[in-house]
Amino acid sequence: MHPALLILLCVLATSALSAVGHARITSLLSPLYLRLFHARAHAHSRAARAELLRLRLELGGISAQDDFAKWAKMRRRVDKLQVEAEAGNASTQAALSFFALLIRAGMLLATTVFPFVLTTYYGKTPMFFLPPARPNAPEGTTWLGPIGWVLSLTAAPAVSAGVWSTVVTRVLGLAIGAVASVSKDVQGVRSKRAAAQAGTAAGAEGEKAGQKSAVGAGGKGEKKMQ
Template sequence: MSLLITIFLLVFITQLVSWIGQTVLLELAYALYLRLTRSAAFARQQALKSEILATKSELLKTSAQDQFAKWAKLRRSVDKGLADLEKLNSQIASSKSSFSLKFNSAIWILTTGVQFVVGWWYRRQPVFYLPEGWFGPLAWWLAFPFAPAGSVSVGVWQMACKRVVVLGERVVKDLTGESLDYVHVSS
């Protein structure tokens, strides 16, 4: 794959992650992770919740005055279940926090980190050459910082790609926004 397309795809993927949002991606990835790993803690949490709800339902049906022994036993069971659930929720939150750190690191490496590496690795290589004399004395800026004179550098190409992708996003948002406003006005 050519350097030109590779850089464009990297910039596009980075912007796509930005548009979707890391939080949304994290929630989707964590849900997928839980399904794939069949987390015992998550399964236990679900079972404990349903058990607590069933016991609490029975507790509400039991009279504290008429059947005190049964009511007290159910009450202790609910309290113990809630304490266990709180402890389990704490473990799951800790696990999710750890997953979040790893996921966010992976996203950064796969988007921003790869762009830095590509920019550094190909810093002296031109993405493409410009026809001679098109930009006159400003042609050196397009080759900034290390590409040969008369060419476009990786850094400049990344900036141009990002600008085009962001502009494309704005156009799509404007088009969908106008169509939604039009539907809203005509209704």
């Protein structure tokens, strides 16, 4: 695979990860993580919570004055299950916190460290060769002039990996921003249109109600005159 295409795919992947965000990725993958690595503890915690809810409902139907022995026995079971449920919740929260830390570290590696290593590895590899200024121009001279020299740093006379990565990231960011702005404008127009339609419908219903009231009042007046 050509290095330019590889860097382009890397920028697309990192931009997608950044757009989704750490919190959303963590919330989406947390259930899968618990099922794969903490299945037994998670299942036990869920069963304890379900049993605790059932016993609390059953305890609510027992009178402590009429049947104190049964009520006390049920109360001890509820307290024991509550302790187990709290311990299970604490264990689950600790596992989720560790998983969130792993996701954060993984995103740091994927969005910062890996692109840096990739552009450094291909730092002297030309991405695109710049056209010369003229047929007999000195070596390294391009039709972009000094700008061509800046674009070809560490990879003259071609566009370097660092510059290519920066340009792709910038263009992709502008494209994402433009799409988000257009989407926001479209949603705003739809909301205004829906509000206008709702107002028109409410006005029409009000007019119909007024006409019915006027007709009813006219009928009553005619009956009184008769």
